[in-house]
Amino acid sequence: MTSTTDIIQSIGKGSIRAIARALSKVENGSSDSTDILDKLFSRQQGFTIGITGPPGAGKSTLVNRMITRYRKTDNSVGVIAVDPSSPFTGGALLGDRIRMQSHASDPKVFIRSMGSRGHLGGLSGATRDASCVLSAAGYSPVIIETVGVGQAEVEVADLADITLLVLVPGLGDDVQSMKAGIMEIGDIIVLNKADRNGIEQLESYVKASLEYMPPGLKRPDVVRISAVNGDGLEDLWDAIDRLVAAQTVESRISHSAVTTLSEILKENGLLFFEKLLEIEYNGRKEAEELILAGQLSPYAIGKKLLERAERIFEHNGSK
Ligand SMILES: Nc1nc2c(ncn2[C@@H]2O[C@H](COP(=O)(O)OP(=O)(O)OP(=O)(O)O)[C@@H](O)[C@H]2O)c(=O)[nH]1
Ligand SMILES: [Mg+2]
Structure with a gap:
């Protein structure tokens, strides 16, 4: 049992092993957990x-x-x-x-x-x-x-x-x-x-x-x-x-949709900016060192990263 499809099918059949497997994946934030959750939501x-x-x-x-x-x-x-x-x-x-x-x-x-x-x-x-x-x-x-x-x-x-x-x-x-x-x-x-x-x-x-x-x-x-x-x-x-x-099932799903989307935006935003931080400053640790050394403020770094993001969007032709 390895693929996402297998796991989803087995969960549908009530396999305790598949449920445990899916739980470990989502708990550890493993790379295929998003696909599993996408199918299950x-x-x-x-x-x-x-x-x-x-x-x-x-x-x-x-x-x-x-x-x-x-x-x-x-x-x-x-x-x-x-x-x-x-x-x-x-x-x-x-x-x-x-x-x-x-x-x-x-x-x-x-x-x-x-x-x-x-x-x-x-x-x-x-x-x-x-x-x-x-x-x-x-x-x-x-x-x-x-x-x-x-x-x-x-x-x-x-x-x-x-x-x-x-x-x-x-x-x-x-x-x-x-x-x-x-x-x-x-x-x-x-x-x-x-x-x-x-x-x-x-x-x-x-x-x-x-x-x-x-x-x-x-x-x-x-x-x-x-x-x-x-x-x-x-x-x-x-x-x-x-x-x-x-x-109702609908009212619960819609509440969950709103809260989950808002959390996923935050989580993805964090991922995205961590990546930019990597590109601009070699990662969070080095950025922190620059701040501690008095060379840059967190605000300056935030601004730089936003500008970088905007350039990426322009380059890709944002809507
Ligand atoms: N007298 C009395 N004791 C209770 C009652 N409910 C729980 N206890 C006791 O309180 C203690 C703690 O109970 P737990 O159910 O483990 O409490 P908990 O809130 O889950 O504890 P943590 O998970 O450690 O935060 C146990 O010794 C229970 O037997 C009650 O209604 N009356
Ligand atoms: Mg307890």
Whole structure:
């Protein structure tokens, strides 16, 4: 199994090996990954659920519950475990922790840990592409678990069709210090560990914070659960189902088309200008040295590269 066509055909037949192969290719940004994604993009049928929140909030425990829930209706479930803190080991720990749980031997559950590796678009680009592969392979939902509350998580929110922000009692300063905007990344704010003390305070705090959301933005649902003992999960599933029902395959694809195109423009732009940098200055390192030596500013270099690009377009007869 080597050619893109073979891989695409095998994915169509549900070959786990082909899916794993395609995932490695997109994760590493290998040269044929674009062709694979090109063929798969419009085949995406399912929906994606992003789950984010601080370390230890119970995200994986919730993912496990969610897998059980969707397996009851015979959905195939994909899970991408993202760990922004380890770009090279690819969040292996995270994935292992999930894997150890009850679904590891179920052939209709595909769990993958994700690192940014060679992908031009970094971790979020790699996650976006992996999610495209799994969704086109028939997994629905594709669940994306990301640790933390920062830029990487906002990017996940942008990527997923539905986003859950998981908070827990006792975060104290962590929650207090979260940027106000963080509350806006979740379609649903899940208050987990409701079996613990402090859940009341957390709920009051979260609801009070939501009062300050800018007008016009949709207020997220707030649902209390205990992922460990199962309390509140039915309410959470209802909240998710309502959001899913408000979307269509077309609305999801069109959202994905807009965000993916915009990221690909950035990624390609970077490639293009890195090449020009190579031509004009022997690459990024030498350009940086010129800047550090005080000979050129980054602005002068940027301007020079744009001028160079314009000359190329003129030479090729731009429209
Ligand atoms: N008391 C209680 N503990 C819970 C609940 N949900 C999860 N836990 C526990 O919290 C700990 C962390 O759970 P995980 O599911 O690994 O949390 P996570 O958010 O995936 O953690 P990272 O991936 O490391 O960020 C485990 O010991 C869970 O058993 C809950 O509802 N109540
Ligand atoms: Mg986890």
